């Protein structure tokens with residue numbers, strides 16, 4: 001008898017991503033290690049393990065970022081099952097945000113569970129969470145910084161994250177409510193971070209499937225009290241917003257939102273490429289943006305060029321909002337002699353004699 005359908009689904013999702021990771025790290029050693037596990041006798045003589053005393057590099061390491069919750073425990077179990085079959089090493093990291101009493105003990109518990117699954121290395125990293133951008137954003141920033149440094153320390157090929165289709169649907173709704181365009185509707189990318197380090201194998205798997213996979217494998221899971229705390233926007237969306245939408249619009253809402261994410265991502269990527277291609281043609285010989293040439297561009301392309309110019313001048317991408325770019329855009333499309341516009345990062349945008357100058361003020 002094969003595995004339970006939920007377990008089969010999560011393993012398949014992880015296997016696909018591991019194949020991608022392997023093909024992105026196609027060093028002869030990695031390919032050789034994977035092939036040797038599958039069928040050592042089929043390897044060409046040049047790739048067979050040597051006995052000449054030359055030590056081959058270890059196979060690539062894939063880490064799972066695990067909170068101990070159902071999604072990332074399911075992910076850890078699928079990684080532990082699939083990685084050895086492809087000749088990959090699998091380890092795990094849990095981050096202790098220190099936000100609740102006893103969080104260090106819980107992190108140690110997660111370490112124990114990951115170790116029991118056969119993962120190695122496994123470590124718990126304690127971080128201190130600042131306040132910038134609100135508690136959720138601060139915890140996320142601290143977590144990703146810790147995961148980045150772990151990836152570098154262990155020379156990991158990738159880190160798997162357990163975001164599910166439901167998380168993706170929530171992210172799309174949050175983006176929609178920000179009103180900042182299709183990039184924010186495109187949710188989380190399947191591949192992101194430095195060199196494509198972060199992978200999200202479960203973006204097409206629903207939360208129920210992950211939970212079921214844990215249940216049938218008797219994996220203990222930890223329910224983060226923050227996930228049910230109505231003080232957090234995402235929690236309200238999860239427990240009130242999405243159920244209300246499903247009641248009004250039908251059960252397919254989560255899937256439709258996740259599909260919206262993918263379609264929006266494709267559109268946003270295409271517009272970014274378009275903007276990149278025309279940018280040089282709207283600059284004069286001195287490299288300044290020419291207002292008349294910007295004026296005739298489609299607004300979506302023009303705004304992307306303006307945003308990019310502001311970031312190049314030093315505006316931090318995370319604090320540059322749609323309203324800032326709209327204001328700069330009005331120097332082109334609604335010119336009535338307005339003064340300089342202050343942008344985050346002490347960047348100033350100003351129209352001077354038919355040119356748009358964006359620089360540090």
Ligand SMILES: Nc1ncnc2c1ncn2[C@@H]1O[C@H](COP(=O)(O)OP(=O)(O)OP(=O)(O)O)[C@@H](O)[C@H]1O
Nearest residue numbers: 065066067069070071072093094095160161162163
């Ligand atoms: N404390 C943590 N340590 C390590 N990784 C984490 C931690 N918190 C979250 N992650 C990673 O980020 C992913 C998304 O976390 P988030 O809390 O947004 O969603 P979730 O649906 O509650 O996930 P989970 O059920 O795995 O906790 C997790 O699946 C996991 O991969």
